[in-house]
Amino acid sequence: MWARARALPPVFGLARRLVAGSAMAEGSSAARPARRPKDVPRHVWARERRRSAGAGLAGPNTVYVQVVAAGSRDAGAAVYVFSEFNRYLFNCGEGTQRAMQEHKLKISHLDSIFLSRVAWANVGGLPGMILTLKAMGLQRCVFLGPPKLQNYLKAIRLFPGPLKRMDLAVQLHTEPEYKDETMTVYQVPLTGKPLAAESMLPQSPGASTQCGNSPKVGIGPGSPRAAQQSLEEGKEKESPKKTDDEQKCASRHSDLVMAFLCKIHPKKGKFLAAKAQEMGLPVGTPAILPIITALKNGESITFEGRELFPEELCTPADPGPVFIVLECPHEGFVDAICENETFQRYQEGLPGNQVALVIHMTPESVLRDSRYQQWLERFGPGTQHLVLNENSSAVHNPRSYKIQTQLNLIHPEIFPLLTTYQSKEEEAVCSVPIVRGECLLKYHFRPQQEWQRDAVTVCDHDAFVGEALDLPDFQTRVKECKESLSALPGNVGAYPEIVFLGTGSAIPMKIRNVSSTLVNTSSTRSLLLDCGEGTFGQLCRHYGEQVDQVLCNIVAVFVSHMHTDHHSGLLNILMERRRAFAALGQAFSPLFLVAPEQIMPWLHEYHNHCEEILGDIRMIPSQSLVKGCENIEPKAKWFVSSLLENYGLAEFQTCEVQHCKNAFACSMIHKSGWKVVYSGDTMPCMALVQMGR
Incomplete structure (x- = not known):
């Protein structure tokens, strides 16, 4: 028996080779598919195979947006969009890559990164993110955003190391829309009016770049302007000309912000196989394929003298939800948003143009603006509104809080409890319902539109302490440690x-x-x-x-x-x-x-x-x-x-x-x-x- 068992694998191997050889000899299309090269990530390989299969494929079955950073002062605002075909990131402030790693959001699967403006709050995490993508084998990433994004990516190439060798492709708003297997993204440029810098700095550092004759924060001896002048003193023939300042100001585009209107591809209705079988259709045979194709394409078809209609045998098609990612840094952009014709078309309630979700990266001062509130109302009750700003007190790195809480039991002075920065600004009262951002909060577009909070991060101080106290001999060891420390000199x-x-x-x-x-x-x-x-x-x-x-x-x-x-x-x-x-x-x-x-x-x-x-x-x-x-x-x-x-x-x-x-x-x-x-x-x-x- 053991001899027969040992002989089976070679027999099966021989049989496989014979079948494969026969198929090749007959020119069969059932030849074994090519294997994925080891240096090509699995999701990239699957996507390329899907593209090579041709057009007409259905949209994704699962699409959701997830908050990576909820807009708090220590983390900025960033959102992650997932489908089974693609992954996207909108804005990438400092700490974004760290948060994604902690919460197992797969950085290696990112296809595109969208930047609403080139302010450090939005792009500060890009160097670290690009280094991580490079280390994970990704050779190329597409960036979409305002014109000066090209200058920023050029600047970070000055850093030594792998940043120089990464293919960083930029698609500006002047180019055609971005389109892939999941959705089409339209870049909507918004030009704002400058505000006095004094009113902007407390809520959005870097939101406006001063230049030319724009207002400055403090132009006395200790101001940034005075410091800049001191830097130039003593350098012969290096004082900047006004024309140079104007050119630099123009290249900064401080008044330009990019919004993103994202339209998820339509998904055909699902064929109801059980009902078709009850009606006597040839389910499970090749004859059913043209029937399924026609019905899912919305066409009626006649089978054995009987006319079949799509609504009989298919679930309704999903036309494709629309969502908007919008940053409004300050009140100077409100008019540009309210008067934008692209947004107006999606506020009319037309079929196929109904907005499921608007993500507002917007300070409280803008939310309080009556013009902005009226603009929100025009979307209608079917639109959800997610707000990401500094009034969020979300915890983005709960693992650090947990470790510090437990170490605090050993030595409270060396390991003080971590805290969160709480904005003192009062929350705006909005005329439409809004949802405040929390780390890992999800909004599902498919399979059905709904909020999901099961992954939202929480810091349970008592649970952290209890876990440490349950460790064997922990309390005894802590007591011994404190006794030994008390014996040390206290000077x-x-x-x-x-x-x-x-x-x-x-x-x-x-x-x-x-x-x-x-x-x-x-x-x-x-x-x-x-x-x-x-x-x-x-x-x-x-x-x-x-x-x-x-x-x-x-x-x-x-x-x-x-x-x-x-x-x-x-x-x-x-x-x-x-x-x-x-x-x-x-x-x-x-x-x-x-x-x-x-x-x-x-x-x-x-x-x-x-x-x-x-x-x-x-x-x-x-x-x-x-x-x-x-x-x-x-x-x-x-x-x-x-x-x-x-x-x-x-x-x-x-x-x-x-x-x-x-x-x-x-x-x-x-x-x-x-x-x-x-x-x-x-x-x-x-x-x-x-x-x-």
């Missing part, structure tokens, strides 16, 4: 205080953010050592409503080297810091940036084509702080003296380390005697050892 000074905001590597992970460390040198002065993506979000979660004062306390940022995970959170710190000074009514002062001079081309590109930032920094090249360096410009020397004075330091020094080109470590010695050394990324390095002694 440790309050400063310097080190707050580790991110200790991960390369890309954000669900439980560890990328490199960033806050050094509090006193109660009123702080320094950031590296500033990876999500640094501001980490500050929000650590300090909550005190984050504005913490931002004002940060006088300098040290960037060790040009790898993206060490500096891609810098711009958000600059913008939120500017906003914090305005919110607290304090005089603005620019930030000292100690970094490799190679960071400046990136900052200039972003400043010239996206948003003004150079007025917020005073640049100190890391190369000029290496011990023994004599080639330091007078302006940089003055900046260094001011930096030392601000922090009460006796010395701030850098040295080159063994990592990538132009990678630096730093050390600082306080006048009171303490010393902090930060290595950045490095292999064992004698220069660092010498500086650290």
Whole structure:
């Protein structure tokens, strides 16, 4: 028997080869299909096979939109659209990639990323997202958005590493609509009117880029404008001409926002096989195929003298829901939205033009506007409205909250409980029902239109604590730990205080953010050592409503080297810091940036084509702080003296380390005697050892 059993596999293999050989000899079309190459992702392979099958295929069976980031100050607004054929992302602020990884939203399946405007709140997570897509084997991604999106993608290619080798295709609103297996997307350009910067900064940092004669926030000695002027002082023949400023302002397109009108492809009705069988039709035979095809296409057909109608044997066809993704940064865009003819066509209630959902990335001040409320009403009662803005208190990284809550049981001072930033702005009362965004909230378009909340993130403090207390010997070990700590000397000074905001590597992970460390040198002065993506979000979660004062306390940022995970959170710190000074009514002062001079081309590109930032920094090249360096410009020397004075330091020094080109470590010695050394990324390095002694 065992002999026969061992002989069966070769027999079956021989039989398979004989059948395959016979089929090939007869030219049969049933030849074995080609296998998926190992380097091609499964969903891409399936999509390409579907495309090669020809036109006329039905629309997707399952389509839903899911909130990735609900618009809170620490996370911005981003939504993910899923179908069995495609995946899409609308906006990608800092932390989007980390949230998607934590909640298992498959980044590798993204086909397209839509950006409503090139403000850092919307695009700050793109460098990390693109690096992740590249690491997952995706060679190409399509981006849709306003014209300056091209400039932004060109600018981030200045970063070292894989960003240079990724195929980043941009489809502007001037090109035909975007169309794939799931839906057709129409880009709707909206041109707004500028508002006074003072009224805009508290709700939407970076929402308006000042240029030319536009209003400024504080034009006194400590303002960003004054700082920009100070940057230009001492440079011969480099003062910018007015025409240059006008050209830069025009390239920024600060008054242009892109809305997206998305129309899901129609889905044919489902053939009712059981009913057809009851009527005596040849179900299960080749003769049924032309009958099914005709009926699903909406055509009647005669079979054996009997006329068959689609409504008899098919469920009703789904014409394809419509949804709109709309950002209205401030009241200056309300007229453009209300008067837009494309939107008006979808407010008339015509068949096929009924909007199922409007996603509003809109501050409360706009929601309160009577013009905007009247525009909402014109969609009718069948349209759902989802609002994503800073009034959301959603928790986007519950795993971090859980771990910190449990560690807090061991040492409450080292592991303080995380918090959420709560907006103080009162919620608008709308004339139509609205749904406030929550992380992972879903709205299904198919198979039926409905909200789904079963995946919404929650933080149950008591459950987190209970889980830890249930661990074997946990409470005993915690007691022993606290007893051993109480035996230590209690004369440790309050400063310097080190707050580790991110200790991960390369890309954000669900439980560890990328490199960033806050050094509090006193109660009123702080320094950031590296500033990876999500640094501001980490500050929000650590300090909550005190984050504005913490931002004002940060006088300098040290960037060790040009790898993206060490500096891609810098711009958000600059913008939120500017906003914090305005919110607290304090005089603005620019930030000292100690970094490799190679960071400046990136900052200039972003400043010239996206948003003004150079007025917020005073640049100190890391190369000029290496011990023994004599080639330091007078302006940089003055900046260094001011930096030392601000922090009460006796010395701030850098040295080159063994990592990538132009990678630096730093050390600082306080006048009171303490010393902090930060290595950045490095292999064992004698220069660092010498500086650290």
